[in-house]
Amino acid sequence: MNNKGGSPAPTATNAAATAGASGAPGPAGRPTATPAPAAAPKASLSANIAKFRELGLLAFIVILAIGVQLRNPSFLTWENLNDIATNTAILSILAVGMMLVIITRGIDLSIGATLALAGMSAALTVKEYPGLSPLVAVLLGVGIGIVCGAVLGFLVAKINILPIIATLGMMNVFRGLTYELSGGKWVSAHQMPDSFKAIATGKVLGLNNLIVIAVVIYIVAYYFVNHTRTGRQIYAVGSNPDSAEVSGIKSGRILWLVYTIMGGLAGLAGVLWVAKFASAQGDTASGYELSVIAACVLGGVSIAGGSGKISGIILGSVLLGILNNALPMINVSPFWQNFIQGMIILIAVLINAVVKRGIDRNNLMRRRI
């Protein structure tokens, strides 16, 4: 179909070898030329669609922002944008891990519980040893998260339990452990040393630490998923687990890695959360996994596995962050907030789907027949 007029066709001798019952070894006719030069309309087509997906989301965000700005002029101020970014940082950090998990066709419902467990452990530790360097607390949290994630990874990769079940079960276990650990108590602001709280209030180059940490994680993750072999293998395992097995990818290890990364990020998020709010509770971030999954899904990560982009989840997280920030600011009745939030998520994904269809159609129209 891409044959430009001039390309010579193979001569008819190509097919001279007759087949079937009466067939005899025929003379080998060589084609006189290779047909059709490699053109690339398909590549640009699918690439454009993928790009447009993010553009559509971006446009939606811009329109939303303008709408909110008209209602409340203090929305697009440096301070407020900074607040949005700070409040969205933890969500977006978790979204990175969740994206990797979803790419491998999995899901992690336990991150809220892992976050709470890691946060509570870190808080209890700094409460006991106020002199401790905050870095140690962060490492402790990340470590606990990694352990939680590794356990999940083990269940999913080695015992072959479906991710949704493994994480549902362990979610209960981690949450229960958090309560057991704290004995039902909270760790309050006055029990945390200032150095610990500074993790979330400190600034680098005028930007809140949380934002900086999120940005660094995004850069690392971008490099990891796009430019390393292991990163690509994550996509391969999600895209077709059977082929991955046949082409010698150790899918078990990849799964394990993915859940461990998710756990580690959840652990980190736990420490950041506790430092940011200066309080550790047993029910910290309960149900937060849904927001994280929503961010991924809005960002175009396919639940069926195999696809998902860093740029997408940034936009997904930002959209959710803006909603959380904007709805209270434009004086929406609290009773309407749920509804509006749900509608916006639904409309965003529907518009995305419709736009994609339109583009597909448009491209078909341009095909020559």
Next chain:
Amino acid sequence: GCGGNNNNEASGSDAKPSSSAASGSTGAKQKFAIIFKNTGNPYGEKEMEGFKKAIEESGDEAILKAPDQPTAEAQIQMIEELISQKVDSIAVVGNDPDALQPALKKAMNAGIKVLSLDSAVNADSRMVHINQADPERIGRTLIQGVSEMIGGEGEIAILSATSQATNQNTWIEWMKKELEDSKYANVKLVKVAYGDDLRDKSVSETEALLKSYPNLKGIIAPTTVGIAAAGKVLTDKGLKGKVMLTGLGLPSEMAEYIESGVSPWMYLWNPIDVGYLAGYAAEALVDGTITGAIGEKFTAGTLGEKEIIADGDGTQVMLGDPFKFDSSNIAEWKSVY
């Protein structure tokens, strides 16, 4: 009818070996249960602690329960479990004033004495309610407090728990009533926001308040998570002294912000005492000292004698006035609860 009363022969015999300290009218330990809203809440832990103390002072057995989620559905399930265990009394901190009615009625039909504490269930589903403080007093005191902090004029806002929380809603009603007084002519309530007792949401809501109402002078947050989250935001944004904060909160959570002056003072009752009083009221109901009728009196351990008074259709026992926490006394309380 309900089938809870069919197996009376089991109730007298206690299979577990009773301890030497056994006392009470039947000679065996009686069982007193308390159901809090949800687990992992230090306020609730303290209330249950007080309850347990009272029950153990009487030589009986306390059963402490709390579901993992603060829902009425889960509490109904726990009430069923307690009926099966043939406890003598159930004290409940209701997640919903009405939804527990059928379950609690079934318990009462089974001969179990039922009372509520802190967050009330409706009058039909309890014999008596233990009220930590008069809602009217709480509402009015909070307005008086914030008015004093902002010098009697300016915009104020309320940051509550969920839009459904009964206690908070009653208090907010009283706050609005108090504001009608002419001496608050210059105090303007601009918004009631709901942080759903979630840290992240409470923070967003506080930030939105500050941005939408740049002239905001004071915030009242009648819930621990809300007031602590607001304290954190005001601290981080360096608004100490510019926006005043008061409300109801656990001293431990608020110590930081009261000591720093972000919140000059706030109020709360002693949850241990609430539980303790409920424990003695339950004992009195089971003993038959009281039936829950107005005018009856009983001795509540170290709290002394308490009297049952009217409360709408039902009856209640009042603990006392809320306690004011400020920089002078917070250090002493922050380690208690």
Next chain:
Amino acid sequence: MSEFILELKGITKTFPGVKALDDVYFKLKPGEIHALMGENGAGKSTFIKVITGVHAPDEGDMYLDGQKVSFRNPKDAQKAGIAAIYQHVTCYPDLTVTENIFMGHEKIAKGTKRLLWREMHEEAGKLLKELGASFSPKTLMGALSVAEQQIVEIAKALSVNARIIIMDEPTAALTNNESEELYRIAEKLRDQGASIIFISHRFEDMYRLASKVTVFRDSKYIGTWGVNEISNADLIVAMVGREITQLFPKKEAQIGEELLRVEGLGKTGYFADVSFTLRKGEILGLTGLVGAGRTEVCQAIFGVERPDKGKIFYKGRELAAKSPLHAMKQGIGYLPEDRQKQGLVLSWEIGRNITLSSLEKMSRRGHLNTRKEQDLAKRLAEKVSVKAKSVFDLASSLSGGNQQKVVFAKLLTADLDILILDEPTKGVDVGAKSAIYEIISDLACSGYGIILVSSEMPEIIGMCDRVAVMREGRITAFMDREGITQEAILRASMADAAPQQDQQRWA
């Protein structure tokens, strides 16, 4: 150094309930193209998977360069220089062609371990060009047709510079000139010293390429011959265990009234201006190059997709099938081209697969009568000679050809007038092929109108009463039985024949 680069002795492999390989031998010389043939289910694919370490053999040894080896996983085989193209395309639909080609042996920068995207794209482009493919290496694999995916698989095997390359029916989805590219490349590789194991049901492939042929039958090793030493008939006897007298048992059917008339059918981006008629008892061939749009036309008639333009008349009445069910109720049946994805529920028993499209017939007010169901399934499975123990065997445990027979049996459950058969013999062995042709002929005789979509010239020539040739979404020629020749078909399917530029349409 041994005379043989690869040698397998006494390989036995049992699956639960099936002995897939029974004491099998194989020897491969360096620089040799060795054909492996046998009926469906003879164990060829399983044998390949043993070589590449996907399956571990129960018994037997494998020698590489005279050294005994045993691969624990496909990676080991890859490291030892063995590359394989598996029968069922195993690709990553969400990744680009480049990534599919280089998965497992990516080019990475020495120090930083960074992936060298540009280099990989370039090389992938070169490989594809060599194979005559016209899509960019940056295309997503999922956007390609089955045939195009097969080409990528071949490119993948070429990219590893393996000493031993195994191709399991690589030509099944290819048209003749694509196959020709493949032959050329295979010969080039052989000349460079690589050895190739080539599995195909097409004799054409074997004669064109191989110097040796090994035959398996019923999981057993039958023998190895030089291609020139054995006659075609003997080879068929070796494979089937009996003589097949006539491969194309075309019977003269009574051609009756018109059943189907398609007028100006078009679907944006896929096909345009497709018109033809089909009569009772007639076999209409639909041929053309890969991507010519045949499948799309068939699916539009069957109600899978809606056409944008044109009309379909069924027995004189206008019919626009809203769904496959609607089409089937009218009397149109479709045998899909991808039996694993579109034809079968692989995890189900044979019997349930067969009855899936006619459940209503075996039920009363929704209640399913399982006795009736099993009887029907057994009868039909026997009719198409499915090779299995019972109708309770899982479809996934069948070989490719037998799976196709099950899909065929599904069609026979319904009361149909028109059968649309999309590549019904793709990857089916001679024995089964001839059985399928016989079924097709019988069906035509009993009054069905049949549309036979095929890329295989002999099949089209041998079976059809009339042929329509498609190119780039349009029908370019009609031929009657007398006028069908390979040359004519090829001419009509090639792009340079007609000056398309002038009548370029925006369908």
Next chain:
Amino acid sequence: MEPRLLQNKRDFSVKGFLLQWEWMLVVLFLAMTVMNINLSEYYWNFDNLRDATMSFLDKAFIVLPMVFIIIVGDIDISVGSIVALSSVIMADLYNHGVPMPIAMLICLAVGTLCGYINGLLVVKFKELSAVIVTLSTMIIYRGIAYILLKDQAAGKFPDWFNFLGWEYVGGIPFILIAFVVFAILFWYLLHKTTFGRKVYAMGSNLTASRFSGIQTDRIKIIVFTLTGLMSAVCALFLTSRMGSTRPNIANGYELDVIAMVVLGGISTSGGKGRMIGAILAIFLIGYLRYGLGLVNVSAQTLLIIIGLLLIVAVSIPKLKLGKKR
């Protein structure tokens, strides 16, 4: 080609029969019963066991159709919100003077409509997965409930409405009888009808099902609609048990329901599992919670135990059948 005769009998292997998931649930159930009897003297008591079902069976109504949805390969996480919305609308209408029987019918209609909308969205927007669709409708439906009822509770239903959740018929709780009836209906639908067969086919291979003339869209819509309807049935019983309703009731039910379905051996990747497994799982979890509740095990310990039970139960068969290459 001479026809090869196929055997008529299915291979029967004792091992295969005994290794069925449902047996494992039965064993777990027995073990749990023995444990509970030893833990509490109050457990092995007809009245108690009977009354316990009343407090855990409400969700069980949603488990039944959820089995279908998960076998079809989808998931519905909006069920908790559908319960809330249909319950709130019923209560609101009743409080505005609509007779209770009519309000109840409207409750069922609302649930059905919500389910239908889910199904329609899932079918019309195939590029979105059911997770996304029902995630958003989950937020929306509960959002509507909040808009309707604000911070109010609605209730004060007529006394006879108590019947659903609290009363007995011939000594058996009405809710248990209703559940048994529905369970039999759904079991029959899944295992004995063409509809059930089609549902399995779709879960195993959607494309092949479509090509086989199954109206896949229609069946998906029916399955989602059924789930909406049964969520409304759950709403009736739950509201009756609570005697009043609020927009936040049935919060988190979706996870409980899915956990039961999954413990019942229904694979979330579709196509596999049986109704009886899910039913066993309902009673297993229900009585386990109840038994541990009788000895007042703390909520956090209960969380850990249920979580581990899910993991361990699902792991056991996987551990036994090592993979063979």
